[in-house]
Amino acid sequence: MRKSEMSPLQLQERALFVQNLTSAGWKGRPLNATFDQDFWLSEAAVMDYDNSEVKFVLSYCAKDHSMELLVDQDWRYDFVIHFGQKQAEVLQAIIAFQDRLSFENLAEELPVLMQLCPGNFFIYSDEYGLVKIDAEVLASL
Numbered sequence: 578m579r580k581s582e583m584s585p586l587q588l589q590e591r592a593l594f595v596q597n598l599t600s601a602g603w604k605g606r607p608l609n610a611t612f613d614q615d616f617w618l619s620e621a622a623v624m625d626y627d628n629s630e631v632k633f634v635l636s637y638c639a640k641d642h643s644m645e646l647l648v649d650q651d652w653r654y655d656f657v658i659h660f661g662q663k664q665a666e667v668l669q670a671i672i673a674f675q676d677r678l679s680f681e682n683l684a685e686e687l688p689v690l691m692q693l694c695p696g697n698f699f700i701y702s703d704e705y706g707l708v709k710i711d712a713e714v715l716a717s718l
Contacts, residue, residue: 578617590664594621594644598668603675650679654680670693680718683715690710696709
């Protein structure tokens with residue numbers, strides 16, 4: 578999507594996404610700068626963060642008002658969050674656990690995202706595509 582194709586709401590969501598994450602120590606990808614030049618991008622913004630355990634990539638997709646959270650260590654989990662009206666709350670939750678999240682504590686840290694976006698929090702599976710996350714799926718991670 579190009580900047581010129583985005584609605585005022587989408588532009589506001591992108592700005593909130595970049596500002597909040599930058600303030601929390603996340604780094605924007607160089608490709609983000611092409612947004613202001615009106616280049617077409619599949620994600621309107623992509624941010625990176627590393628803690629002592631995992632690497633994160635969080636991207637904002639304006640088209641469907643969602644975020645994709647990649648949690649990467651020796652393998653990768655790919656979560657998709659359709660945030661609806663709760664973008665600020667989802668960002669706050671991610672920022673709150675950014676320094677302590679690891680593969681060992683996913684089941685303890687991620688329920689907050691399930692509660693914020695019930696029925697709209699997914700994990701990507703090569704075999705099944707997007708799978709809704711519930712307590713059972715989360716416990717199996």
